[in-house]
Amino acid sequence: MSSLANLESSALLTDLYELTMAAGYLQTGFDARATFELFVRRLPSERNYLIAAGLEQALEFLETVHFSEGEVEFIRRDPMFRHVRGEFFNYLSRFRFTGEVSAVPEGSVIFANEPLLRVTAPIIEAQLLETRLLAAINFQTMIASRAARVVTAAKGRPVVEFGARRAHGAEAGIFAARASFIAGCAGTSNVFASRLFGIPAYGTQAHSWIMAFEDESQAFDRFLDVFPEQATLLLDTYDVRAALKKVIARGRKPAGVRLDSGDMAADSRWARRQLDRIGWRDVQIFVSGDLDEHKIAALFRRGAQISAFGVGSALVAPTDTRNLSMIYKLVEVERAGKIREAAKLSESKSTYPGRKQVFRFSGASGKWKSDVIALDSESPAGGAPLLVPVMRNGKRLAPPERLTVARDRCAESIKHLPPRLLSLVPAPPYPVRHSKQLRTLLQQVRRRIRKAQ
Amino acid sequence: MSSLANLESSALLTDLYELTMAAGYLQTGFDARATFELFVRRLPSERNYLIAAGLEQALEFLETVHFSEGEVEFIRRDPMFRHVRGEFFNYLSRFRFTGEVSAVPEGSVIFANEPLLRVTAPIIEAQLLETRLLAAINFQTMIASRAARVVTAAKGRPVVEFGARRAHGAEAGIFAARASFIAGCAGTSNVFASRLFGIPAYGTQAHSWIMAFEDESQAFDRFLDVFPEQATLLLDTYDVRAALKKVIARGRKPAGVRLDSGDMAADSRWARRQLDRIGWRDVQIFVSGDLDEHKIAALFRRGAQISAFGVGSALVAPTDTRNLSMIYKLVEVERAGKIREAAKLSESKSTYPGRKQVFRFSGASGKWKSDVIALDSESPAGGAPLLVPVMRNGKRLAPPERLTVARDRCAESIKHLPPRLLSLVPAPPYPVRHSKQLRTLLQQVRRRIRKAQ
Numbered sequence: 001m002s003s004l005a006n007l008e009s010s011a012l013l014t015d016l017y018e019l020t021m022a023a024g025y026l027q028t029g030f031d032a033r034a035t036f037e038l039f040v041r042r043l044p045s046e047r048n049y050l051i052a053a054g055l056e057q058a059l060e061f062l063e064t065v066h067f068s069e070g071e072v073e074f075i076r077r078d079p080m081f082r083h084v085r086g087e088f089f090n091y092l093s094r095f096r097f098t099g100e101v102s103a104v105p106e107g108s109v110i111f112a113n114e115p116l117l118r119v120t121a122p123i124i125e126a127q128l129l130e131t132r133l134l135a136a137i138n139f140q141t142m143i144a145s146r147a148a149r150v151v152t153a154a155k156g157r158p159v160v161e162f163g164a165r166r167a168h169g170a171e172a173g174i175f176a177a178r179a180s181f182i183a184g185c186a187g188t189s190n191v192f193a194s195r196l197f198g199i200p201a202y203g204t205q206a207h208s209w210i211m212a213f214e215d216e217s218q219a220f221d222r223f224l225d226v227f228p229e230q231a232t233l234l235l236d237t238y239d240v241r242a243a244l245k246k247v248i249a250r251g252r253k254p255a256g257v258r259l260d261s262g263d264m265a266a267d268s269r270w271a272r273r274q275l276d277r278i279g280w281r282d283v284q285i286f287v288s289g290d291l292d293e294h295k296i297a298a299l300f301r302r303g304a305q306i307s308a309f310g311v312g313s314a315l316v317a318p319t320d321t322r323n324l325s326m327i328y329k330l331v332e333v334e335r336a337g338k339i340r341e342a343a344k345l346s347e348s349k350s351t352y353p354g355r356k357q358v359f360r361f362s363g364a365s366g367k368w369k370s371d372v373i374a375l376d377s378e379s380p381a382g383g384a385p386l387l388v389p390v391m392r393n394g395k396r397l398a399p400p401e402r403l404t405v406a407r408d409r410c411a412e413s414i415k416h417l418p419p420r421l422l423s424l425v426p427a428p429p430y431p432v433r434h435s436k437q438l439r440t441l442l443q444q445v446r447r448r449i450r451k452a453q
Numbered sequence: 454m455s456s457l458a459n460l461e462s463s464a465l466l467t468d469l470y471e472l473t474m475a476a477g478y479l480q481t482g483f484d485a486r487a488t489f490e491l492f493v494r495r496l497p498s499e500r501n502y503l504i505a506a507g508l509e510q511a512l513e514f515l516e517t518v519h520f521s522e523g524e525v526e527f528i529r530r531d532p533m534f535r536h537v538r539g540e541f542f543n544y545l546s547r548f549r550f551t552g553e554v555s556a557v558p559e560g561s562v563i564f565a566n567e568p569l570l571r572v573t574a575p576i577i578e579a580q581l582l583e584t585r586l587l588a589a590i591n592f593q594t595m596i597a598s599r600a601a602r603v604v605t606a607a608k609g610r611p612v613v614e615f616g617a618r619r620a621h622g623a624e625a626g627i628f629a630a631r632a633s634f635i636a637g638c639a640g641t642s643n644v645f646a647s648r649l650f651g652i653p654a655y656g657t658q659a660h661s662w663i664m665a666f667e668d669e670s671q672a673f674d675r676f677l678d679v680f681p682e683q684a685t686l687l688l689d690t691y692d693v694r695a696a697l698k699k700v701i702a703r704g705r706k707p708a709g710v711r712l713d714s715g716d717m718a719a720d721s722r723w724a725r726r727q728l729d730r731i732g733w734r735d736v737q738i739f740v741s742g743d744l745d746e747h748k749i750a751a752l753f754r755r756g757a758q759i760s761a762f763g764v765g766s767a768l769v770a771p772t773d774t775r776n777l778s779m780i781y782k783l784v785e786v787e788r789a790g791k792i793r794e795a796a797k798l799s800e801s802k803s804t805y806p807g808r809k810q811v812f813r814f815s816g817a818s819g820k821w822k823s824d825v826i827a828l829d830s831e832s833p834a835g836g837a838p839l840l841v842p843v844m845r846n847g848k849r850l851a852p853p854e855r856l857t858v859a860r861d862r863c864a865e866s867i868k869h870l871p872p873r874l875l876s877l878v879p880a881p882p883y884p885v886r887h888s889k890q891l892r893t894l895l896q897q898v899r900r901r902i903r904k905a906q
Binding site for chain 1: 456457458460461463465466467468469470471472473474476477478480481483485487489524527528531532533535536537576580583584585587588589591592615617618619620621622623624625626627628629642643644645647648649654655656657658659660661662664665666667668669675676678679680681682683690691692695769770781782783786793795796797798902905906
């Protein structure tokens with residue numbers, strides 16, 4: 001038996017076919033270096049750009065990944081590996097990642113088809129890690145991309161990520177908090193994530209606090225006793241307006257009040273007027289309750305008076321896309337000194353061959369104009385490369401980046417986006433094209449593969 | 454700093470407001486026992502029933518939950534707790550769960566509004582664990598409920614869960630594999646989950662295996678060399694029909710072939726004919742590629758000849774619902790010997806008060822007829838109670854259940870469902886009503902709360 005304790009560095013968190021292929025490569029003496037690229041096939045229909053996130057977890061994994069003795073034994077006993085020779089299991093016992101990685105830094109804006117991670121390593125290593133790399137980067141990139149939209153909709157008001165209870169388990173909640181913070185959220189309700197990543201923690205009181213007392217006023221009073229400067233009082237357990245009248249009647253100014261249901265545009269306007277009337281202009285009106293970017297925009301359109309937003313489900317399990325169509329594809333094989341570019345040609349799912357780089361071009365205004373996906377060996381004039389080397393021989397080239405650096409990069413990147421892309425509805429797409437050399441190479445590889453058929 | 458290593462038992466995986474309320478209860482001397490119930494407000498629009506899952510992880514958590522010293526220190530240093538007295542931090546250091554739990558066993562069919570977990574404990578304990586209990590049970594119940602539909606659509610053909618790379622991180626993939634297995638999936642591609650839970654692991658080869666070789670035939674041959682009895686060969690890297698002709702031409706019979714894109718109904722019929730013609734009737738046709746229950750049903754309608762299905766995204770991140778609207782609500786407070794039932798009355802989100810039980814009634818056919826949600830103290834004639842005691846004084850009442858027991862329970866439960874509920878589209882709902890005593894209690898609590906306003 002195993003537990004989740006070694007989950008972070010376990011090479012066993014993979015699909016079985018990665019292990020069968022590994023055994024196949026080893027046992028048939030297929031000794032090659034391979035390059036894989038990780039990218040998104042297309043943007044989810046509502047999104048005009050993506051925010052790269054999850055690289056730090058991917059690198060932590062690559063630095064520490066290994067099989068425990070028990071894990072190797074588990075594989076050895078699987079009937080699937082009945083005909084596999086002992087050298088494979090010895091190989092697994094020694095398995096470490098020794099390759100090189102280039103990546104787009106976290107917080108960067110990226111688009112469909114642009115590689116955000118490129119791994120070059122002995123083919124077994126590069127292949128075996130696919131599942132985990134995808135799971136880490138796919139999820140955080142999806143969340144960061146959604147969170148950026150929510151933050152845009154909030155027009156400068158703080159957005160706090162509230163999703164832990166709605167996340168796909170404990171780990172997902174923690175990384176959703178991280179990705180949301182990169183994308184501009186002010187903080188999280190998730191205390192574990194707050195400690196792990198240094199993200200500010202926010203929290204007030206739940207309906208159960210109010211319900212536990214016989215009397216709502218008493219519930220407010222007792223909370224103010226313990227949190228005299230910090231209390232945000234929840235108004236909608238029974239009746240929002242009656243509750244605010246009680247708060248005002250007691251004369252003890254809270255830090256804020258929270259609405260979690262009902263007509264929040266109307267109630268927030270009304271609450272703001274009541275609070276301002278008695279000079280409580282600095283009492284925050286905090287709003288939560290199944291919010292997303294569209295609901296936030298609608299609240300503003302209806303004149304809502306809101307100081308800050310709490311957003312849960314939309315930041316942990318977005319409905320607009322269940323996941324990004326992120327894939328990890330073999331693009332090059334180097335064997336016996338010969339390099340051969342690889343591509344998949346099936347009708348609906350073909351891919352471009354070759355080691356690639358993304359070059360970004362800016363206009364005179366400083367706003368970005370277009371991207372070109374090119375071969376790594378190209379260097380188109382004026383294009384800024386997005387992928388940077390982050391790992392060599394299985395070691396990082398720089399210490400882990402502080403999370404606020406990624407967050408600042410994201411804020412800065414969004415300023416460079418053509419403004420139409422910040423729309424919450426689909427905008428004319430940002431221009432991304434493949435270089436002429438890359439298109440020529442694709443034709444060559446196509447011809448070579450067709451000839452071999 | 455912390456890491457994910459202690460994630461399974463860390464009480465810090467909570468929302469900050471659970472901690473502020475805990476401090477509030479302790480410091481104001483609010484010494485009460487509370488009962489909370491966890492339930493789903495309504496079924497996702499497409500689903501006619503749910504399969505309970507995730508209880509085992511919830512119980513493991515309740516048995517081991519605690520704060521490490523570092524975690525307590527982290528809370529103490531948060532400015533939010535500036536006015537909180539030292540006794541609270543001492544309390545956290547000693548914190549354990551000491552309460553009692555009743556629950557619907559995993560693999561059971563449940564419906565909206567039916568409590569699937571009921572916690573009675575000192576109010577701080579019962580409250581603090583909310584976030585984690587929801588995250589565990591909400592996610593696995595969502596996945597199991599979807600997987601049951603996929604298994605129904607597959608009409609007895611094995612379904613293998615393939616979602617690790619599309620899951621919301623590593624942990625989510627593992628628990629999705631578990632929940633899918635409870636709901637009737639035959640296995641998983643996730644090797645970590647296979648080892649942790651004893652779920653059969655399945656896997657073949659990826660497109661990259663084919664692409665790594667110069668020649669597709671050579672790629673098939675090398676795989677058959679290593680896995681002579683087990684190889685399932687992937688046909689759609691370049692051209693499905695050309696690939697199958699190569700396999701047949703070599704004359705080495707694989708265990709199966711796999712289609713992952715293209716017109717899988719037509720290709721599977723064609724492949725079956727080719728295989729049967731040469732007497733390879735036992736060669737399995739395995740199909741994968743963004744499948745869900747509707748696509749599987751459509752494949753059968755088009756006469757697809759499929760031996761087994763691999764399903765990824767739909768089993769780890771369902772699109773039909775981002776999460777269940779699962780909540781954990783205070784229903785009763787016992788303080789100084791007095792019991793007071795609690796309810797939330799806000800317009801859109803009111804809840805029923807009181808400790809509840811669910812009673813299920815069967816018809817003469819053995820099929821279930823209706824459920825009644827009643828007070829725990831009721832015992833309507835002929836009704837079988839669904840919630841059973843699973844924990845007392847913070848200890849389990851029985852050792853962990855084997856996963857196959859939950860899986861068998863699920864298979865058995867589905868046999869008792871009125872057949873219309875097995876439809877993949879919405880059916881007339883299964884009748885669930887609240888007992889007269891419960892409705893009377895709700896009126897009483899409403900009056901009491903309105904009077905107090």
